[in-house]
Amino acid sequence: MSKLDKTLTLVLTKRYAANATRVRELAAPLTNAQFWRKPFPFGNSFGHLILHLTGNLNYYIGAQIAKTGYVRDRPREFNDPNPPSKGEALSRFDHAVGMVLETISAQSPDDWSAKYSGVGSGDAKNRLDIVVICAAHMQHHIGQMIYLGYELRRQAKDESR
Numbered sequence: 001m002s003k004l005d006k007t008l009t010l011v012l013t014k015r016y017a018a019n020a021t022r023v024r025e026l027a028a029p030l031t032n033a034q035f036w037r038k039p040f041p042f043g044n045s046f047g048h049l050i051l052h053l054t055g056n057l058n059y060y061i062g063a064q065i066a067k068t069g070y071v072r073d074r075p076r077e078f079n080d081p082n083p084p085s086k087g088e089a090l091s092r093f094d095h096a097v098g099m100v101l102e103t104i105s106a107q108s109p110d111d112w113s114a115k116y117s118g119v120g121s122g123d124a125k126n127r128l129d130i131v132v133i134c135a136a137h138m139q140h141h142i143g144q145m146i147y148l149g150y151e152l153r154r155q156a157k158d159e160s161r
Contacts, residue, residue: 002109004109005108005109005112008112008128009104009105009107012104012131012132012135013101013104013105015135016097016100016101016104016135016138017097017101019097019135019138019139019142020093020094020097022142023050023053023090023093023138023142023145024090026046026142026145026146026149027046027050027086027090027145029149029153030046030086030149030152031086032085032086034046034152034156035047035050035086035089036048036083036086037152039148039151039152039155040151043144043148044078044144045148046145046148046149046152047083047086047089048077048078048079048080048083049141049144049145049148050089050090050093051076051077051078051080051083051089051092052074052077052078052141053093053096053137053138053141054077054089054092054093054096055072055073055074055077056134056137057096057097057099057100057134057138058070058072058096058099059072059118060118060121060124060130060133060134061099061100061103061130061131061134062096062099062100062103063118064116064117064118064121064130065103065116065127065130065131066099066102066103066106068099100131100134104131107127111127112126112127112128113126113127113128114126114127116129116130118130121133
């Protein structure tokens with residue numbers, strides 16, 4: 001393994017681990033009800049964003065690179081009428097992130113440039129593309145989760161008055 005490959009693996013695994021830690025920190029103060037509540041008439045709940053990120057990682061990295069056999073139901077990520085508990089949703093998310101970390105660590109220098117395709121993968125032409133895109137996608141939704149957390153806490157404060 002080359003020095004560049006080792007560095008790439010380290011940087012990517014650290015980013016995914018840091019993103020997962022941040023998601024956990026943001027979810028921690030939320031009750032199960034808050035986790036699934038949409039605080040605005042538009043957008044998603046925190047919980048549905050977790051389901052979405054879990055599906056995203058399991059499909060784009062799990063099914064397409066690690067060959068896990070995962071079959072994605074993207075619409076259900078946003079409107080599951082019987083979502084799992086907060087704990088179960090976070091456990092599934094942790095499992096998906098663990099799979100990503102293992103998959104990143106298993107890549108050889110040549111694997112990173114291997115051709116990539118997946119439904120909805122857009123500009124991703126190789127494995128490195130999609131791994132970076134998925135990390136950025138997580139970061140994007142972490143920003144939404146921060147905002148949702150602020151609003152949920154504000155609403156809880158108003159309700160307690």
